[in-house]
Amino acid sequence: MVPREYEVARAPDDLVEMLVDRLVDYKATVRRCSVEGLGGVLAEVLAGTERIVAPSGVPEGWLSAYQGEVLRDEPRPLAVADLDAPGVAVVTGCAVAVAETGTLILDAGPDQGRRALTLVPDHHICVVHSGQIVGGVPQALRRLADPTRPLTLVSGPSATSDIELNRVEGVHGPRRLDVVIVDR
Amino acid sequence: MTGGGNIVARRPFPAAAKEKLADAQLRANLRRATHTIRDKRLRVVAEVPDWEALRVAGAAIKDDVLSRLPELLEQFEAAATAAGAVVHWARDAAGAAALVTDLVRATGATEVVKVKSMATQEIGLNEELEAAGIAAVETDLAELIVQLAGDTPSHILVPAIHYNRSQIRDIFARNGLTALTDDPPALAEAARRHLRAKFLSAKVAISGANFAVAESGTLAVVESEGNGRMCLTLPETLISVVGIEKLVPTFRDLEVFLQLLPRSSTGERMNPYTSLWTGVTPGDGPQTVHVVLVDNGRTDTLADDVGRQALRCIRCSACLNVCPVYERVGGHAYGSVYPGPIGAILSPQMSGEGANHTLPYASTLCGACYDACPVRINIPEVLVHLRQTGPHPAAERAAMRALSWTMRSRRRYAAALRAARRGAAPLRWVTGGTVRRLPWPMSAWTAARDAPLPPKQTFREWWARERS
Amino acid sequence: MKIALFVTCVNDLVFPDTGKAVVRVLERLGHTVEFPAGQSCCGQMHANSGYRAEALPLARNFVETFDPYDAVVAPSGSCVAMVRDSYPRLVPGSASVAGRTYELSELLVDVLGVTDVGAAFPHRVTYHPTCHGLRMLRLGDRPRALLRAVRGLELIDLPGAEECCGFGGTFAMKNAGVSGAMLADKCDAIVDTGAEYVAAVDNSCLAHIGGGLSRHDAGAKPIHYAGILAAS
Numbered sequence: 001m002v003p004r005e006y007e008v009a010r011a012p013d014d015l016v017e018m019l020v021d022r023l024v025d026y027k028a029t030v031r032r033c034s035v036e037g038l039g040g041v042l043a044e045v046l047a048g049t050e051r052i053v054a055p056s057g058v059p060e061g062w063l064s065a066y067q068g069e070v071l072r073d074e075p076r077p078l079a080v081a082d083l084d085a086p087g088v089a090v091v092t093g094c095a096v097a098v099a100e101t102g103t104l105i106l107d108a109g110p111d112q113g114r115r116a117l118t119l120v121p122d123h124h125i126c127v128v129h130s131g132q133i134v135g136g137v138p139q140a141l142r143r144l145a146d147p148t149r150p151l152t153l154v155s156g157p158s159a160t161s162d163i164e165l166n167r168v169e170g171v172h173g174p175r176r177l178d179v180v181i182v183d184r
Numbered sequence: 185m186t187g188g189g190n191i192v193a194r195r196p197f198p199a200a201a202k203e204k205l206a207d208a209q210l211r212a213n214l215r216r217a218t219h220t221i222r223d224k225r226l227r228v229v230a231e232v233p234d235w236e237a238l239r240v241a242g243a244a245i246k247d248d249v250l251s252r253l254p255e256l257l258e259q260f261e262a263a264a265t266a267a268g269a270v271v272h273w274a275r276d277a278a279g280a281a282a283l284v285t286d287l288v289r290a291t292g293a294t295e296v297v298k299v300k301s302m303a304t305q306e307i308g309l310n311e312e313l314e315a316a317g318i319a320a321v322e323t324d325l326a327e328l329i330v331q332l333a334g335d336t337p338s339h340i341l342v343p344a345i346h347y348n349r350s351q352i353r354d355i356f357a358r359n360g361l362t363a364l365t366d367d368p369p370a371l372a373e374a375a376r377r378h379l380r381a382k383f384l385s386a387k388v389a390i391s392g393a394n395f396a397v398a399e400s401g402t403l404a405v406v407e408s409e410g411n412g413r414m415c416l417t418l419p420e421t422l423i424s425v426v427g428i429e430k431l432v433p434t435f436r437d438l439e440v441f442l443q444l445l446p447r448s449s450t451g452e453r454m455n456p457y458t459s460l461w462t463g464v465t466p467g468d469g470p471q472t473v474h475v476v477l478v479d480n481g482r483t484d485t486l487a488d489d490v491g492r493q494a495l496r497c498i499r500c501s502a503c504l505n506v507c508p509v510y511e512r513v514g515g516h517a518y519g520s521v522y523p524g525p526i527g528a529i530l531s532p533q534m535s536g537e538g539a540n541h542t543l544p545y546a547s548t549l550c551g552a553c554y555d556a557c558p559v560r561i562n563i564p565e566v567l568v569h570l571r572q573t574g575p576h577p578a579a580e581r582a583a584m585r586a587l588s589w590t591m592r593s594r595r596r597y598a599a600a601l602r603a604a605r606r607g608a609a610p611l612r613w614v615t616g617g618t619v620r621r622l623p624w625p626m627s628a629w630t631a632a633r634d635a636p637l638p639p640k641q642t643f644r645e646w647w648a649r650e651r652s
Numbered sequence: 653m654k655i656a657l658f659v660t661c662v663n664d665l666v667f668p669d670t671g672k673a674v675v676r677v678l679e680r681l682g683h684t685v686e687f688p689a690g691q692s693c694c695g696q697m698h699a700n701s702g703y704r705a706e707a708l709p710l711a712r713n714f715v716e717t718f719d720p721y722d723a724v725v726a727p728s729g730s731c732v733a734m735v736r737d738s739y740p741r742l743v744p745g746s747a748s749v750a751g752r753t754y755e756l757s758e759l760l761v762d763v764l765g766v767t768d769v770g771a772a773f774p775h776r777v778t779y780h781p782t783c784h785g786l787r788m789l790r791l792g793d794r795p796r797a798l799l800r801a802v803r804g805l806e807l808i809d810l811p812g813a814e815e816c817c818g819f820g821g822t823f824a825m826k827n828a829g830v831s832g833a834m835l836a837d838k839c840d841a842i843v844d845t846g847a848e849y850v851a852a853v854d855n856s857c858l859a860h861i862g863g864g865l866s867r868h869d870a871g872a873k874p875i876h877y878a879g880i881l882a883a884s
Binding site: 001003022080101103116119137141142148149152154155157163164170 | 224237342352380408411416439440450455457458459462
């Protein structure tokens with residue numbers, strides 16, 4: 001028998017505040033808004049971005065105030081070259097977020113799309129609804145609908161600690177991570 | 185002990201260590217890096233209130249795996265196969281490397297991109313691929329540095345820990361990678377530019393796995409830079425080389441290890457990216473997925489009921505970072521891809537070749553590794569256990585036997601103490617309380633430090649005179 | 653309480669003053685100490701160097717010699733760690749006496765409930781927690797608490813205190829180079845404190861550290877903390 005005396009349900013005082021603190025610590029940028037304000041905030045974050053990728057499940061409403069071009073991955077999947085073009089950003093939702101570790105979990109759901117979409121563009125904007133935030137890792141993994149779907153746990157922009165064991169942000173994954181937390 | 189590949193020390197540890205000790209730059213680099221990571225690890229571990237419970241659970245999950253490994257491996261194979269992966273088995277390093285090379289050759293690719301993987305280093309895969317005319321491109325920054333330098337890794341997590349930033353810039357420059365300064369961000373940018381085209385055009389990727397879930401056939405790769413995601417997502421074919429001890433029984437078990445591993449390894453609350461995939465997902469990622477399960481001495485290790493705990497290891501490197509011996513000599517002195525305290529118990533159990541029998545002595549038994557280990561491997565206990573099997577030098581064996589024979593009898597022991605005290609008397613008269621040079625074998629002691637001399641009266645002589 | 657002193661082989665021959673100091677401290681506190689003459693060595697060096705078969709008769713001798721006593725005290729963290737940690741697996745029936753074997757600070761603080769032993773030592777002292785005392789016995793703050801209560805003693809923190817000094821028994825000979833490098837760093841840290849004495853719970857580590865300090869003619873001197881607790 002495996003003793004599991006560790007905490008399964010971690011309950012910090014303020015989940016959102018802790019998530020923000022952790023994300024900022026990883027050099028991600030965080031904004032908070034209301035459901036009504038989301039379209040405006042995304043347009044602000046995307047100011048100056050001419051083209052974005054949005055998986056099929058990203059609602060039109062999120063992008064209502066965005067002026068640039070929106071690339072969709074269907075019916076024909078986008079080519080890697082489209083994703084790698086300079087200045088392309090990707091807007092997604094997430095499956096669940098972990099406050100304690102500042103982690104966003106993508107499970108290839110309709111508002112997240114296939115893995116390449118959130119990998120190749122240099123700028124990832126992830127929308128998190130406050131109801132999707134849990135305290136710790138055990139709660140988060142237990143919330144996933146199907147753990148055999150491709151999963152990506154994202155904690156901040158890409159980084160390396162390979163030089164003198166100092167953390168440096170920005171290597172191969174998106175170098176810029178913006179998180180928009182929608183309060184209910 | 186029947187494993188092979190890059191886990192065999194060619195030189196005895198003391199000789200290799202002596203050479204590394206002479207490298208002042210190396211020692212400065214190691215000291216700086218290990219102390220940085222120690223402090224970070226302590227900080228993020230301290231903020232987890234149930235850390236000890238997580239360690240206990242992590243150890244127990246791995247012990248459970250080790251106690252029913254054949255059953256779980258078959259379960260993994262069935263689940264991964266059902267999910268569209270092709271599962272292969274390899275008994276040893278040579279077999280595994282040949283198998284992977286054949287798989288790559290069958291795709292027609294002449295270049296593969298690689299995610300940092302201890303298992304592929306262990307089996308000597310890059311050497312085997314090169315011999316077959318296939319270029320293996322390491323994409324982890326530190327692995328890339330080591331590969332460009334024509335060197336070998338010296339740390340499990342940070343293979344280039346023995347280089348500082350200006351040395352890295354020089355290595356890059358020699359290979360046509362330009363970095364404007366030796367600032368780590370500039371160096372990372374140079375690596376990004378160098379590897380970008382390779383990621384986008386590669387047909388085949390090779391990875392290891394940090395965890396393999398038996399119930400679902402899922403594999404997990406824990407990384408930082410996104411090079412792992414690139415390799416695991418963009419190519420058509422993915423080949424993952426996995427040691428058989430990487431299993432966990434259920435997906436739920438990852439809730440323990442995804443807390444233990446990042447905090448223990450890089451000292452972060454969570455590493456930037458963790459990828460999990462289960463066989464083939466239509467329309468997302470590689471459509472041909474191979475998993476190569478490697479034994480290479482692991483079953484032998486499993487047979488030793490004290491030593492098998494080494495197979496709990498999740499390759500976090502915390503034991504290296506806190507080890508005072510590793511800090512002074514670095515990873516190369518251990519002669520295996522698994523250096524430091526864990527290497528000193530893993531390499532000799534996996535392979536009995538070469539000078540691996542010298543590795544269990546590469547420790548003061550200070551116990552810092554055991555305290556830091558997220559899966560509670562009692563490394564000092566295993567070190568002492570492995571020392572029992574020798575081989576022992578003849579003179580040492582004779583001395584130890586004689587000492588034990590003397591000390592087990594009250595009369596012989598008291599006489600020996602008297603003799604030792606008397607023998608030291610003339611020396612004491614000449615030198616005072618200490619000596620600067622003693623003959624062999626005590627010369628090893630006086631090489632670095634003076635030796636104290638027994639005083640005029642032993643304790644038991646004093647007691648007999650004063651108290652009875 | 654019948655307290656037996658296990659002086660340890662190294663102390664018996666090379667550091668008898670440490671044994672005398674333990675006797676003096678305990679007698680000053682009103683206890684009677686016995687010295688069972690049948691004692692020799694705990695077998696740690698043999699066991700840790702790969703000679704468990706040779707350690708076994710020594711361990712058996714210890715168990716036989718000390719079993720009749722209520723408490724066994726030893727001025728050595730590593731010897732007590734050997735008894736407590738390894739004996740139960742090595743010698744059947746030894747768990748009881750192993751559980752009653754204490755390092756001096758454990759006996760004083762936990763069993764006898766004393767931190768002020770009535771000592772005086774007007775000097776600047778730094779304390780090196782030896783590895784087996786620190787990580788196997790988990791002595792924690794006990795030795796330091798005893799030292800802090802000594803009149804006139806100024807206790808100075810040792811930077812990097814928890815790092816091994818590089819002794820490690822036969823390690824000091826088998827890997828003399830690495831051992832020497834660790835020793836040099838430890839000596840530098842000690843000298844930088846400006847302390848007159850470096851105290852510890854183990855004379856074997858202290859012989860190593862003291863040998864390094866003396867080789868470089870550093871001002872600081874090694875001292876077993878029992879010697880400080882006995883001073884008045």
